Amino acid sequence: xxxxxxxxxxxxxxxxxxxxxxxxxxxxxxxxxxxxxxxxxxxxxxxxxxxxxxxxxxxxxxxxxxxxxxxxxxxxxxxxxxxxxxxxxxxxxxxxxxxxxxxxxxxxxxxxxxxxxxxxxxxxxxxxxxxxxxxxxxxxxxxxxxxxxxxxxxxxxxxxxxxxxxxxxxxxxxxxxxxxxxxxxxxxxxxxxxxxxxxxxxxxxxxxxxxxx
Numbered sequence: 001x002x003x004x005x006x007x008x009x010x011x012x013x014x015x016x017x018x019x020x021x022x023x024x025x026x027x028x029x030x031x032x033x034x035x036x037x038x039x040x041x042x043x044x045x046x047x048x049x050x051x052x053x054x055x056x057x058x059x060x061x062x063x064x065x066x067x068x069x070x071x072x073x074x075x076x077x078x079x080x081x082x083x084x085x086x087x088x089x090x091x092x093x094x095x096x097x098x099x100x101x102x103x104x105x106x107x108x109x110x111x112x113x114x115x116x117x118x119x120x121x122x123x124x125x126x127x128x129x130x131x132x133x134x135x136x137x138x139x140x141x142x143x144x145x146x147x148x149x150x151x152x153x154x155x156x157x158x159x160x161x162x163x164x165x166x167x168x169x170x171x172x173x174x175x176x177x178x179x180x181x182x183x184x185x186x187x188x189x190x191x192x193x194x195x196x197x198x199x200x201x202x203x204x205x206x207x208x209x210x211x212x213x
Contacts (some may be wrong), residue, residue, distance in 0.1 A: 009166065011174055022044075022060060022063065022072045022073060022074055023071065023072065023073040024073065024074055024075070024076075024132070025043065025073045025074065025075040025080060025083070026075075026079075026080060027080060027082055027083070028082045028086060028104050030082050031043065031073070031075075031083060032101065033070055035098055035100055035101050036089075036100070036101070036121065038069065038070065038071045039069040039070065039099065039100065040067075040069055040070035040071070040097070040098065040099055041070065041071050041073065041097075042070065042071070042072045042073065042095065042096070042097055042098075042120065043073050043074065043075065043083075043095070043096040043098070044056060044057065044060045044072075044073070044074040044093060044094075044095050045074075045075055045077055045083065045089055045092045045093065045094045045095075045096065045213055046074060046075075046076060046077070046083055046092050046093040047076065047077050047092050047093075048076045048078055048079055049078070050092070050093075050199055052092075052093055052109065053092055053093045053110075055093075055110035055178050056093035056095075056109070056111065057074060057093070057109040059110065059112055059113045059116060060072070060074060060095075060113075060116060061074075063111050063113050063116055063117065065117075065120070068084060070120075070209075077092055081121040086167070087106075089106070090165075091108065091166060093108065093109065093110060094106055094108050095107040095108075095116070095119065097120075099160055105120050105161055105163070107158050107163075108154065108163075108164065108166065109154050109155065109158045111155070111158060111159075113129065115155075115159060116157075117159065118159065119159065121182070122159075122160075137162070137193055137194055137209070137210055137211075138192075138193070138194050138195075139157065139162060139163065139164035139165070139191065139192065139193050139194075140164060140165045140166075140167060140191070140192040140195055141153055141154060141157070141164050141165070141166050141167070141189060141190075141191050141192075142167050142169050142175070142176075142179045142186050142188050142189060142190040142191075142192070143167065143188055143189055144168060144169060144170040145168065145170060147188050147189060149188075149189050149200060150188055150189040151203045152189075152201050153189045153201050153206070154204070156201070156203065160210070160212050162212075164191075164212060167179075168213060169188060177207050182197055183197040183199055185196075185199050187199065187200070189201065191206060193196060193206070193209040193210060194209070196209055
């Protein structure tokens with residue numbers, strides 16, 4: 001078995017294998033070149049030194065995909081500064097899914113390698129049937145760094161490919177006051193879905209509002 005660096009492939013004399021592994025991206029130009037050469041591109045944007053980002057990168061780096069039509073890559077926003085503004089990414093880690101040059105999905109947070117693979121498969125399936133996909137919901141999750149149920153809510157949204165905006169009310173007093181005004185509750189997590197507030201991890205109601213089966 002030997003390594004072919006140009007194609008991100010392993011070849012075995014007795015058996016032909018293709019293993020897609022993670023590639024580090026240096027700038028937007030390189031990303032665009034990759035997108036033009038493959039059908040599907042997965043890009044993990046992360047910030048080295050951040051606990052959540054380091055968790056995401058560590059797990060993402062272990063993934064090997066047997067799929068010739070996709071490329072896995074990553075970019076550290078500490079070093080690569082011309083990608084996230086183009087796609088309006090304001091928080092990391094964020095996993096971006098492209099079909100050619102078209103951004104199809106954004107999934108936030110740290111996930112295990114198994115969860116990442118599940119996200120890959122589900123997002124690709126949804127994109128293949130995009131004509132049947134319902135309009136994107138406007139979702140905001142109000143959290144604090146020490147809230148374990150907040151992590152549970154975010155993981156549930158991530159696993160179902162739901163895009164959302166996270167607001168840390170411990171660091172934003174005005175956002176905290178706005179949240180309390182909307183719900184009448186101080187506790188987190190609170191999930192706002194198209195203007196409707198769900199306090200705590202009420203999975204049934206969240207799924208109902210998001211159309212998750």
